[in-house]
Amino acid sequence: METFDTAVVGGGLAGLGTASLLHQRGDNVVLFEKENEPGGKVRSVREDGFVVEMGPLGWLDREPVVGDMVSNLGLTPLIADDVQKDRSLYKDGGLIALPSDGKSFLMSKVLPFSAKLRLGCEMFIPAKRDGEESIHSWATRRLGRHVATTLFGAMVSGIYGGDPEKLSVHAAFPMMAGWEFESGSCMRGAMKHIRKKGRDIREGRLRKTSGTLCSLPGGLGDFTDTIAAQLGSNYRGGKGLDEVVPNGDGWDLYQDGEIVATAKNLVLAVPAREAARLMGVVGKDLVPVADSIPGNNLCVVTGAWRRDKVKDALRSFGFIALRNHGFRPLGVQYASSIFPDQSPSDMVQLRVLIGGSFDPDVADLNDQDLEAECFGPLHDLLGVQGDPERTWIRRVAGGIPQYTIGHLDRIAAFDAKEKLYPGLHFAGDSLHGVGVNAVLKRALVVADRIRV
Ligand SMILES: Cc1cc2nc3c(=O)[nH]c(=O)nc-3n(C[C@H](O)[C@H](O)[C@H](O)COP(=O)(O)OP(=O)(O)OC[C@H]3O[C@@H](n4cnc5c(N)ncnc54)[C@H](O)[C@@H]3O)c2cc1C
Structure with missing residues (x-):
């Protein structure tokens, strides 16, 4: 049986981020991820000149920790084209440009x-x-x-x-x-x-950030793949943990009913529901708390068309659709305009997000119906002609945790458990913030607590 300073459970951004920070500070850290591929919600498909994001598209350069981690991994961010500053709203059957500053707000028709x-x-x-x-x-x-x-x-x-x-x-x-x-x-x-x-x-207390949208040349998967590689044999993918049990001086980690490792510190970077379940008897009281954090089903439906098949110049980030205004998807991101290097120059890549609280059954739609719901309305709206030459679809069940009223009490319940078991830490988007910036900011908090 192996012994580690820290064990991280969950190889999404939160777990990989925490493990990477600890590894770089000299901790003997091991990470367990149940899926074969690292990344969790992050998944970047790279094929035939396309980088297609099946999870998050990028991050806004607002949290210094993210830029620091990227450069410490030896990676260079891919900065979005200036068009990303222009965004629109689908309202009353058409697109309205969203204001980007005070002056354009006063002139805008959005309100x-x-x-x-x-x-x-x-x-x-x-x-x-x-x-x-x-x-x-x-x-x-x-x-x-x-x-x-x-x-x-x-x-x-x-x-x-x-x-x-x-x-x-x-x-x-x-x-x-x-x-x-x-x-x-x-x-x-x-x-x-x-x-x-x-x-x-x-006065030098904070580093200036640009606020621009960033990714990496091979997509966000570059980040998660690089960390998994950096951890080497201490990245244990393809099999999850079944249970974690406090042993008085740390934690015993179980797979198939056997202790496979022990660690002084334990970071549970899995959905809150899974964290509570993993803790067995000592997490029993957290089960109903975690169960009351709903997760929204979301599908990412991406299509690629030849450029001459799309009339609209697509000179913007894309648009968000207001609910009940006649457009079923949540929004469309003009991926090939935002990150032009991630599509062949003669192709257009459009990424449609569909689902969410108001459309929970979307994950039940078959591929054909999903494509019809996502791409059909683009024919009139953006002058898209015909079917896409290629399509990529991902269904993310419970993809985005919903911080409904009462969430502060839920965080407090998990915080109390951390206090009861020194060395135990929770990370991940179920509790402390959704998105690349939020989960990596929390990863830094956890890593700092462990390496005091
Ligand atoms: C479609 C979509 C689009 C998004 N777009 C953006 C965006 O553009 N920008 C942005 O900032 N954010 C975006 N987000 C949010 C962002 O992706 C997430 O907040 C973030 O990736 C969550 O990371 P995480 O590590 O907390 O969770 P996850 O990625 O869910 O990772 C948890 C990991 O734990 C593993 N696991 C579970 N149980 C066990 C176990 N027993 N043992 C071992 N491993 C286990 C899972 O397999 C998983 O890999 C998007 C999310 C979705 C779904």
Whole structure:
């Protein structure tokens, strides 16, 4: 039986990120991943000049830890084309450009004039500092009904594929909720935050980030593959752990009823439900807590057409579709415009996301029906002619955890378990934030706690 400083369970971004940070700091770390391929939700298909992302498309350069990890792995980020700054909204049967700054916001047709005036009153709305609140209720109260349904509706669709009336603003958008709490107003808080960030950058406490969308030449899979390779024989893929049992001085790790390793520290970077199950008797009380974190089914349906078969110039990131406006998918990303090097120059790659809270049965559709739902509406909207020459489909069951009201209590329950078992840590997008930046930021927190 082998002994390690740290065992990480789960080879998605969270687990690989934590293991990589610890490995680079000299920890004897082992990682167990149940699937044959590393990456979890990250999956990049590379074939015939295409890089097709079957999970996340990229990350926004906002968290220094991500850029640091990429460069420490010897990788060079692929920066998205400038077109990615332009995004649209599908509303009332057509596309409307989303404003990118204050001036374009004032001119934009995305909101009526009255809604812009209402937004301007935000600073005068009294602050509410108690209780968890839904995103929709919070945004309506602070910013007005139109902003809540249109802008926040789009944001929640784009990030969570979720229902703004169910998600908790304090868990899903903690920074915004914090601005109200600390400064009495979201706008005052945002301005204070921007000023502080500027000061921290000028005085060397924070590194400047570009805010641009990034990936890697071979897709995000370059990141996860490189970490798995870096871990060498301490990356154990293809077989999951069945149980983890505290032994007084650390953890015993079980596969097929046998102890395969022990470790002083244990990082559970698997979905919360799986983490609770793995802990057996000592995780029993976490099972109902984890079960109350729903996950949305999501499908990524990507098609490639010859460039001359698409009339629209596709000079933007793509669009998010507001719910109940006649367009079933959540949105379309113009992948070949965002990262031109990831498609052959004579081809167009369009990535359609479909599913989410309002469309839970989407994963039951067969490939043909999925393609019809995703690509059919693009004929009129973008002037796409005929069927794609190639198609890639991935169904991600429970793909995006939903931080519904009560999520803060769920985090507290998992935090309490960490306190009870020093050396135990939870990572991953079930609890502390969805997305590349959030899970890697949490990976750094966990790695720092282990290497005090
Ligand atoms: C379709 C889609 C598009 C997305 N787009 C973006 C985007 O563009 N930008 C962005 O920032 N984020 C995006 N996200 C979110 C982002 O991908 C996730 O938040 C992130 O990848 C989660 O990483 P994770 O490690 O927490 O979880 P996972 O990737 O789910 O990893 C968990 C791992 O644990 C393993 N595991 C489970 N049980 C066991 C066990 N018993 N033993 C061993 N291993 C086990 C699983 O096999 C899995 O590999 C997207 C998500 C989806 C689904």
